[in-house]
Amino acid sequence: MVDAWPASLPQYLLRDGYSGGLGDGRIxxxxxxxxxxxxxxxxxxxxxxxxxxxxxxxxLAVLEAQ
Structure with missing residues (x-):
């Protein structure tokens, strides 16, 4: 199970530097x-x-402690 993202950390990524893609579901x-x-x-x-x-x-310390 994935841990929940702490509410004390930023909730959004910066627009600059964001990239996403599609997963490759082939073998x-x-x-x-x-x-x-x-x-x-x-x-x-x-x-x-x-x-x-x-x-x-x-x-950052909170994130690294997770």
Whole structure:
């Protein structure tokens, strides 16, 4: 189970530096002969997310303690 994000920390990412993408729900395998095979793994894949937050030293300590 994922821990809840503490309310004392910033709740939003900065617009500058934000990027997101789509998860790849495919699995690839290489057979002994022939071309590689690709098939669906799952339709529920996590989406990659990258961003920045401004926080104080005290907020950073709370985050690192989690």
């Amino acid at each position: 690839r395998s290489r057979p002994d002969a022939g071309p590689p095979k690709v098939r669906p793994r799952s339709s529920a894949m996590p989406e990659p997310l990258q961003g920045r937050m401004m926080m104080t030293g005290a907020q």
